[in-house]
Amino acid sequence: xxxxxxxxxxxxxxxxxxxxxxxxxxxxxxxxxxxxxxxxxxxxxxxxxxxxxxxxxxxxxxxxxxxxxxxxxxxxxxxxxxxxxxxxxxxxxxxxxxxxxxxxxxxxxxxxxxxxxxxxxxxxxxxxxxxxxxxxxxxxxxxxxxxxxxxxxxxxxxxxxxxxxxxxxxxxxxxxxxxxxxxxxxxxxxxxxxxxxxxxxxxxxxxxxxxxxxxxxxxxxxxxxxxxxxxxxxxxxxxxxxxxxxxxxxxxxxxxxxxxxxxxxxxxxxxxxxxxxxxxxxxxxxxxxxxxxxxxxxxxxxxxxxxxxxxxxxxxxxxxxxxxxxxxxxxxxxxxxxxxxxxxxxxxxxxxxxxxxxxxxxxxxxxxxxxxxxxxxxxxxxxxxxxxxxxxxxxxxxxxxxxxxxxxxxxxxxxxxxxxxxxxxxxxxxxxxxxxxxxxxxxxxxxxxxxxxxxxxxxxxxxxxxxxxxxxxxxxxxxxxxxxxxxxxxxxxxxxxxxxxxxxxxxxxxxxxxxxxxxxxxxxxxxxxxxx
Amino acid sequence: xxxxxxxxxxxxxxxxxxxxxxxxxxxxxxxxxxxxxxxxxxxxxxxxxxxxxxxxxxxxxxxxxxxxxxxxxxxxxxxxxxxxxxxxxxxxxx
Numbered sequence: 001x002x003x004x005x006x007x008x009x010x011x012x013x014x015x016x017x018x019x020x021x022x023x024x025x026x027x028x029x030x031x032x033x034x035x036x037x038x039x040x041x042x043x044x045x046x047x048x049x050x051x052x053x054x055x056x057x058x059x060x061x062x063x064x065x066x067x068x069x070x071x072x073x074x075x076x077x078x079x080x081x082x083x084x085x086x087x088x089x090x091x092x093x094x095x096x097x098x099x100x101x102x103x104x105x106x107x108x109x110x111x112x113x114x115x116x117x118x119x120x121x122x123x124x125x126x127x128x129x130x131x132x133x134x135x136x137x138x139x140x141x142x143x144x145x146x147x148x149x150x151x152x153x154x155x156x157x158x159x160x161x162x163x164x165x166x167x168x169x170x171x172x173x174x175x176x177x178x179x180x181x182x183x184x185x186x187x188x189x190x191x192x193x194x195x196x197x198x199x200x201x202x203x204x205x206x207x208x209x210x211x212x213x214x215x216x217x218x219x220x221x222x223x224x225x226x227x228x229x230x231x232x233x234x235x236x237x238x239x240x241x242x243x244x245x246x247x248x249x250x251x252x253x254x255x256x257x258x259x260x261x262x263x264x265x266x267x268x269x270x271x272x273x274x275x276x277x278x279x280x281x282x283x284x285x286x287x288x289x290x291x292x293x294x295x296x297x298x299x300x301x302x303x304x305x306x307x308x309x310x311x312x313x314x315x316x317x318x319x320x321x322x323x324x325x326x327x328x329x330x331x332x333x334x335x336x337x338x339x340x341x342x343x344x345x346x347x348x349x350x351x352x353x354x355x356x357x358x359x360x361x362x363x364x365x366x367x368x369x370x371x372x373x374x375x376x377x378x379x380x381x382x383x384x385x386x387x388x389x390x391x392x393x394x395x396x397x398x399x400x401x402x403x404x405x406x407x408x409x410x411x412x413x414x415x416x417x418x419x420x421x422x423x424x425x426x427x428x429x430x431x432x433x434x435x436x437x438x439x440x441x442x443x444x445x446x447x448x449x450x451x452x453x454x455x456x457x458x459x460x461x462x463x464x465x466x467x468x469x470x471x472x473x474x475x476x477x478x479x480x481x482x483x484x485x486x487x488x489x490x491x492x493x494x495x496x497x498x499x500x501x502x503x504x505x506x507x508x509x510x511x512x513x514x515x516x517x518x519x520x521x522x523x524x525x526x527x528x529x530x531x532x
Numbered sequence: 533x534x535x536x537x538x539x540x541x542x543x544x545x546x547x548x549x550x551x552x553x554x555x556x557x558x559x560x561x562x563x564x565x566x567x568x569x570x571x572x573x574x575x576x577x578x579x580x581x582x583x584x585x586x587x588x589x590x591x592x593x594x595x596x597x598x599x600x601x602x603x604x605x606x607x608x609x610x611x612x613x614x615x616x617x618x619x620x621x622x623x624x625x626x
Binding site for chain 2: 211215243247251298299302309310311312313314317318
């Protein structure tokens with residue numbers, strides 16, 4: 001360690017040390033890392049389940065597991081990836097770590113609540129995971145818990161639903177914390193129009209977390225109440241309406257897609273100016289588009305239900321609104337590419353990740369218009385086309401941005417630089433595997449292969465074989481990427497404060513940061529993307 | 533917030549609001565005995581909305597607080613109304 005560096009947050013010894021020091025910390029950076037380590041564990045669990053599912057689907061008939069186990073696999077895969085990885089994802093890890101620093105603050109507004117959020121997250125995760133091994137067997141409903149099947153199945157749905165309910169509270173508290181931090185904790189001179197775009201996307205996300213998450217909480221409680229007490233909310237046999245469940249579920253779960261994707265867009269909005277050496281093009285338009293995505297994103301949930309028996313009038317309203325929400329998303333992509341124009345582009349690993357993000361996100365976005373359109377959705381609904389679409393958005397969007405953020409901020413978090421050559425090779429392999437894994441699913445879907453099925457007809461085998469081989473390639477890339485980063489973390493050597501010449505406040509302090517980030521509170525005199 | 537902005541409601545006001553809420557609850561129950569068909573639910577929702585508004589304005593002090601809190605609460609309620617409204621596009625035209 002260099003002499004001019006002060007003790008950083010990793011070395012800091014408070015009242016408690018060791019593991020207890022971490023488990024009782026209220027430091028936003030350590031909490032960010034607590035999220036990071038737990039989230040990576042769940043992500044890898046979900047990835048292993050995904051690999052096993054792909055292995056099962058390499059040929060028609062039984063290969064590895066029986067149908068019931070396969071159903072449990074895809075339910076847990078969905079629960080782990082959606083509720084434990086992508087929804088908290090970028091915001092909980094990098095938002096926690098970077099937001100206060102980007103604003104020039106010492107911590108979030110409610111540090112203890114922040115720690116409580118992590119504990120609720122872990123508690124929810126434990127409940128979801130143990131639901132697989134308790135009671136009458138692992139849930140087999142898929143992560144959406146659609147009624148009336150979720151009311152009828154004998155599997156352990158109530159525990160999984162309760163886990164998701166607890167996770168919702170974690171999300172609400174994080175959103176509340178971030179919103180308050182941005183309102184109350186900005187450094188002198190840090191006006192709203194001087195906040196980095198990542199902060200703005202977290203602000204928009206915070207409002208969605210606050211206002212949409214209670215809806216799924218109450219919905220899941222209604223489901224549990226119907227199972228346990230027989231109250232007729234959703235089961236038509238006792239006077240309920242199964243489509244009401246879908247309305248309530250998607251009223252949250254579609255905005256949840258924006259909880260996932262908005263901070264991801266924020267990460268890309270940080271990386272592109274840094275590696276183009278240019279201010280972000282259309283800063284105000286990007287702010288407005290973030291808020292517009294958060295707002296309009298509330299009103300598009302019905303596009304998940306075009307074939308469920310919803311009225312025709314509602315269907316065209318939802319289809320229209322879904323097309324509207326594509327506009328602010330497109331504004332972002334146009335602004336990113338305009339930022340590149342005539343920039344002094346520095347082809348480093350985070351930049352390549354950002355480019356990969358835009359590529360796969362565009363495929364995911366355009367295929368979203370196919371399923372958002374009434375006529376075409378009738379044909380592709382519940383086929384592998386939809387599986388391909390949401391993996392391109394959720395994994396290709398949020399997942400790629402998560403990895404982009406890891407490579408961008410790794411030197412800041414740990415003070416160590418990774419081997420960029422190996423990182424680039426890992427990305428190339430990962431990117432190739434990703435497209436090989438998911439692109440054939442578009443074709444399979446258009447050919448009519450239904451999703452969620454354990455088995456398929458022989459004519460679908462070619463696409464499934466390519467897809468499964470793609471999963472092996474992708475996981476190889478993932479292993480290279482993670483190993484490379486872990487090696488960097490462990491190495492001793494030169495500490496890097498600002499390897500990318502980043503313009504925002506987090507790059508103005510030492511790496512890793514000190515406990516309170518700034519020795520003196522900064523006074524901000526200019527916008528976030530001014531390059532010398 | 534500065535101290536002079538803090539509004540302390542009198543017991544009399546609290547009791548008045550309580551009486552109003554109890555009266556509205558009685559009306560909610562009484563109205564079920566009148567046959568209003570589809571409007572039974574609408575009437576119940578209307579009374580419930582009045583009760584919620586009274587709680588927000590008096591017990592939760594929105595009436596006496598800075599306008600920004602009133603606006604924020606209004607926006608959240610407006611959002612809920614729009615969400616329920618859009619959902620009813622399905623139910624009305626099914």
